[in-house]
Amino acid sequence: MKFLDEAKVYIRSGDGGAGAVSFRREKFIEFGGPDGGDGGRGGDVWVEAVNGLNTLIDFRFQQHFKGATGVHGMGRNRTGANGASVTLKVPVGTQIFEEDNETLIVDMTVEGQRFRLAAGGNGGFGNAHFKSSTNQAPNWANPGLEGDEKTIWLRLKLIADAGLVGLPNAGKSTFLAACTRARPKIANYPFTTLHPNLGVATVDGREFILADIPGLIEGAHEGVGIGDRFLGHVERTRVLLHLVSAQEEKVGTAYKTVKHELEAYGGGLVDKPEIVALSQIDVLDEAELKKKAKELEKACGQKPLLLSAATGRGMTDALRALRAEIDGIGAAGDGE
Known part of the structure; x- marks a missing residue:
């Protein structure tokens, strides 16, 4: 196996799903009211220290990691599913730095250690969320929040006695x-x-x-x-x-x-x-x-x-x- 002890990686967490604008429509019910559900949350980007790795060679072939976008909300008060998260698996002893390659984000020194590098965007509220005594039929909803994106550096320092x-x-x-x-x-x-x-x-x-x-x-x-x-x-x-x-x-x-x-x-x-x-x-x-x-x-x-x-x-x-x-x-x- 080839050896690589430094890698530059682009990460982006998923956008939140948009809320839905929907109104209840049922026979014999004249005023159904809003029933638009909220959007799902975007997927996170995690890093995890795992056993069995002693090189960053895998990141030579894949440098982009993106969380999935949350599913949009739907009518009948249905909330969209959360977007799938993505995990970077690194050897124990890997340090994560900001794009300047100097600011340390986290030092992965223990097997099984996990750290969230980028949080997914929250899903938007559906129009059912905005119903009030003064507005019985809101016809708007929130879009989902955008995810975070950044470029990071992975630097491996082998752990030995x-x-x-x-x-x-x-x-x-x-x-x-x-x-x-x-x-x-x-x-x-x-x-x-x-x-x-x-x-x-x-x-x-x-x-x-x-x-x-x-x-x-x-x-x-x-x-x-x-x-x-x-x-x-x-x-x-x-x-x-x-x-x-x-x-x-x-x-x-x-x-x-x-x-x-x-x-x-x-x-x-x-x-x-x-x-x-x-x-x-x-x-x-x-x-x-x-x-x-x-x-x-x-x-x-x-x-x-x-x-x-x-x-x-x-x-x-x-x-x-x-x-x-x-x-x-x-x-x-x-x-x-």
Whole structure:
């Protein structure tokens, strides 16, 4: 399935049905009086967060959503039927913005969450509604109110517990494939990953969701490479696993490059708990490994984990470290 994390959509709720002008006509009843019914209400436009979706690709093929018009009122005091509503089904984690792409309307963070984006127009009153002691035979009725219309933006931010960041070819996709059932594309060239991938990791019988985003390079916040557009998908994560490849000539510089891009992006990413790991260590001998681990520790200010997704070395320790951070932050954040 192709990936799409932003879509522009036009929505319009249904117009209300018009009220009816009608008079009662029955044999032997000389003055029947008005009996025009009210029009039905126009259909609403709703958005609903559903399970099983992780892309907005469906909105590439359909960008217009309209509620149905309410049925007009009829004689014999018959009210018109309400127009059918329409529902946009989106993945959990989708944000809805106004046309300016800045004003947030609603953040769909819970499965089953529903929000009315546009209310249908009310139906018009029939002439029976206007009967009074001074006007026994009104011969007018109200038209239905028009529905609302607007253009909105859908922006998806995947909901994961932990996120993987690093330069291209840092081993993020390999790590994800080794500890989850996700099958991202893996190859020995930069930018193999072109869109975020999710997987469910398990450690000590407990599960958490892991997100892998395309690699960052220097200048990503200015659009260099793939840019930083996918960093929004790790804004919701509780902890970041920063992978630095042992194949980098200067691992300290590699770490600082990604750290600078996270800081330039904003979104609170640099304030998130970070676990640093030296990945792909199976390519080094012990002496070189110690040297690069020390260099990375000096750059990041913490002792990095040593891991190799190919051999499995250090993988369990990394998953346990992530799980511990997730549990710790979750317990502290319950009261917020």
